[in-house]
Amino acid sequence: MPWFLHLALRQLFPPGRRFPAFATVSILGVALGVASLLVVQTVMNGFGEEHRLRIRESFGDCVVTASAPIERPAELARTLGADPAVRSASPYAEGPALVRNGDFSAVAGVRGIDPSDPAQPARRYVAFGSFDEIDDGRVALGAGLARALRVRVGDKVELWSPAMAERAEKGRAPLPVELEVCAVIRTGFTEVDDRAALIPLRRFDDLWALGGRAHGLTLRLKEPAAAESVAERLSAARPGLAFIPWQHVKRNFLEAIRFEKTMLFFLMFIITLVASFSIGSTLFSAVIRRAREVGVLAALGAGRAELVLIFALQGLLIGLIGTLAGFGLTWTILTFRDGILGAVNRLFGDGDMVANVYQFSRVPLHYDASDFLVAAFFTLVTTAAAGLFPAIWAAGRKPSEAMRDA
Amino acid sequence: MPDSVLRAAGLVRSYASPAGPLCVLNGVSLDVRAGESVSVRGSSGSGKTTLLQILGGLDQPDAGVVEVLLPGLGLCPPRLALGRGVGFVFQNYQLMPELTAQENVALAARIAGIDAAEAARRAGELLGQVGLSARADHLPSKLSGGECQRVALARALVNRPPVLLADEPTGNLDERTAEEVMSLMLGVVATLGTALVLVTHSREFAERASRRYVLSGGVLSPA
Numbered sequence: 319m320p321w322f323l324h325l326a327l328r329q330l331f332p333p334g335r336r337f338p339a340f341a342t343v344s345i346l347g348v349a350l351g352v353a354s355l356l357v358v359q360t361v362m363n364g365f366g367e368e369h370r371l372r373i374r375e376s377f378g379d380c381v382v383t384a385s386a387p388i389e390r391p392a393e394l395a396r397t398l399g400a401d402p403a404v405r406s407a408s409p410y411a412e413g414p415a416l417v418r419n420g421d422f423s424a425v426a427g428v429r430g431i432d433p434s435d436p437a438q439p440a441r442r443y444v445a446f447g448s449f450d451e452i453d454d455g456r457v458a459l460g461a462g463l464a465r466a467l468r469v470r471v472g473d474k475v476e477l478w479s480p481a482m483a484e485r486a487e488k489g490r491a492p493l494p495v496e497l498e499v500c501a502v503i504r505t506g507f508t509e510v511d512d513r514a515a516l517i518p519l520r521r522f523d524d525l526w527a528l529g530g531r532a533h534g535l536t537l538r539l540k541e542p543a544a545a546e547s548v549a550e551r552l553s554a555a556r557p558g559l560a561f562i563p564w565q566h567v568k569r570n571f572l573e574a575i576r577f578e579k580t581m582l583f584f585l586m587f588i589i590t591l592v593a594s595f596s597i598g599s600t601l602f603s604a605v606i607r608r609a610r611e612v613g614v615l616a617a618l619g620a621g622r623a624e625l626v627l628i629f630a631l632q633g634l635l636i637g638l639i640g641t642l643a644g645f646g647l648t649w650t651i652l653t654f655r656d657g658i659l660g661a662v663n664r665l666f667g668d669g670d671m672v673a674n675v676y677q678f679s680r681v682p683l684h685y686d687a688s689d690f691l692v693a694a695f696f697t698l699v700t701t702a703a704a705g706l707f708p709a710i711w712a713a714g715r716k717p718s719e720a721m722r723d724a
Numbered sequence: 725m726p727d728s729v730l731r732a733a734g735l736v737r738s739y740a741s742p743a744g745p746l747c748v749l750n751g752v753s754l755d756v757r758a759g760e761s762v763s764v765r766g767s768s769g770s771g772k773t774t775l776l777q778i779l780g781g782l783d784q785p786d787a788g789v790v791e792v793l794l795p796g797l798g799l800c801p802p803r804l805a806l807g808r809g810v811g812f813v814f815q816n817y818q819l820m821p822e823l824t825a826q827e828n829v830a831l832a833a834r835i836a837g838i839d840a841a842e843a844a845r846r847a848g849e850l851l852g853q854v855g856l857s858a859r860a861d862h863l864p865s866k867l868s869g870g871e872c873q874r875v876a877l878a879r880a881l882v883n884r885p886p887v888l889l890a891d892e893p894t895g896n897l898d899e900r901t902a903e904e905v906m907s908l909m910l911g912v913v914a915t916l917g918t919a920l921v922l923v924t925h926s927r928e929f930a931e932r933a934s935r936r937y938v939l940s941g942g943v944l945s946p947a
Contacts, residue, residue, distance in 0.1 A: 319840075321831060321834035321835060324834075325820065325822070325823070325831070328820075328822035328823060329822055332821075332822045333822065333824075333863065334863055334865075610816075610818065611818070611820060613782070614812075614814070614818040614820075615835070616782070616806070617780065617782055617806060617807075617812045618806070618807045618812075618831065618832045618835045618836075618879075619806040619807020619808060619832075619835045619836055619883075620807075620835050624835075716782070716783060716784075717777075717782040717783075718774075718777040718782040718783035721782070721814075721818070
């Protein structure tokens with residue numbers, strides 16, 4: 319080990335002392351700054367990813383619509399499904415309906431789908447029952463909707479569509495259709511869970527009198543990230559249809575999330591910067607306190623670069639250990655995030671804001687290696703710089719002056 | 725006659741003061757030969773420490789030339805000889821408080837480019853010569869003033885410099901300890917053949933040097 323690194327380590331962690339106050343406080347400052355930065359970034363990534371996923375699963379990787387309901391949707395689905403970029407194409411129709419179970423009723427967002435399509439995303443979110451049992455007499459309900467109606471798998475619900483009212487004889491109430499609940503779906507998005515009712519497309523066609531048409535098609539792509547280019551290509555070949563990639567479905571919303579993340583990065587980075595300034599200030603005091611030692615080291619033959627390194631390395635070591643501790647703190651906070659948030663909510667009486675405001679069942683997160691690399695890079699640069707400037711000042715002094723002043 | 729290990733000629737150094745430039749060295753010349761001991765006495769503020777710092781390359785004269793023998797290279801400016809051509813012993817010991825006695829001595833060798841194993845071996849040997857083998861693993865805070873100064877002496881000599889510059893080495897010690905340290909220093913430099921330039925207030929210690937000078941009014945005169 320080079321002598322200057324040995325000395326830097328000894329000055330940071332002096333032997334024979336139980337509590338290296340300067341090093342501990344500085345490292346904690348950096349760790350808290352890094353953890354604040356990364357917790358915010360990771361949660362923001364989680365929100366972004368969850369929103370993107372929700373958009374894709376609600377609307378598909380690419381939505382095909384037209385100015386009027388699409389004729390012969392099955393034929394179009396076969397044609398589009400044959401495209402090499404498309405994994406599956408599935409027609410859909412959607413509309414509101416009144417659903418009732420005895421004294422409990424709710425407005426459901428009914429979606430007619432192809433239950434035999436293995437790419438239907440709702441399959442992954444079945445909490446109870448079986449998705450494959452959806453048929454003309456069975457429905458899959460979102461967990462919130464099932465709770466509102468007080469129904470479980472095997473119970474029956476009544477459903478009225480607007481078209482049934484139109485078809486009813488004048489002066490007589492339309493008769494509902496009775497559907498058995500075959501599955502309960504919990505996606506974690508309250509917007510979906512509180513409203514969704516999934517039935518086969520042909521049943522939807524009967525109830526809404528669509529005459530074999532569909533409202534649109536949902537495309538699942540082999541490369542969802544390439545949805546924009548695929549949509550452009552398909553659109554050029556079929557001018558009568560609109561191909562909307564998932565990135566454009568809620569474009570402003572996704573842009574807002576990205577912008578919010580960037581802004582939060584800069585705001586949180588200021589915390590790390592403040593920690594670095596405090597390290598710089600403490601190191602500056604240490605350098606002044608050690609001015610005589612700097613002079614002695616020069617008298618022993620230490621070069622200017624080596625003198626600079628002693629203090630710059632201390633800043634760098636604080637940054638390095640603080641960054642690693644910050645990574646650990648980030649992981650700990652994020653692992654126990656729901657418990658921490660629950661405690662904060664109980665403390666301030668805010669209720670479950672994640673579910674109420676953001677419509678997620680828990681705080682989402684998405685670890686992104688680039689966030690950790692960027693945070694580590696900026697932290698190491700700022701902490702090394704914090705040690706570097708006082709070190710350059712100290713090493714630039716005449717040894718005789720340094721020894722006389724201390 | 726042995727060759728010179730330190731040569732200074734026409735050294736001038738002055739400091740700015742409210743009353744105008746204060747000249748503390750005014751044409752000082754000194755030639756120190758291998759193995760000899762030279763003492764410089766003078767009152768406080770007479771420029772003794774300034775002279776020593778210029779001789780050792782820690783300060784620059786306004787005028788004049790200093791040359792120090794660097795083994796293998798010959799006479800060269802003292803700035804280049806720091807650590808290897810010149811060893812320093814300071815009044816306040818100036819040990820690194822976070823390093824043990826052994827590490828403090830080895831540090832000077834490591835700075836001079838000697839590998840860790842050889843530096844440790846030399847440090848152990850020199851601590852033995854100054855009678856501190858048993859205290860090698862102690863931090864300076866656990867050593868007495870006399871012991872600290874003995875560690876400082878070992879550190880100054882670990883690179884076997886041709887010249888040892890000692891600035892009031894007994895100034896912080898009681899009479900008995902000062903006597904012990906001074907005897908030890910003179911004995912060790914004599915054993916190693918190292919030349920000694922000793923700055924001191926003490927007439928008694930100054931008398932033990934083979935050549936004696938007094939610095940007064942910026943002029944160095946034989947005592």
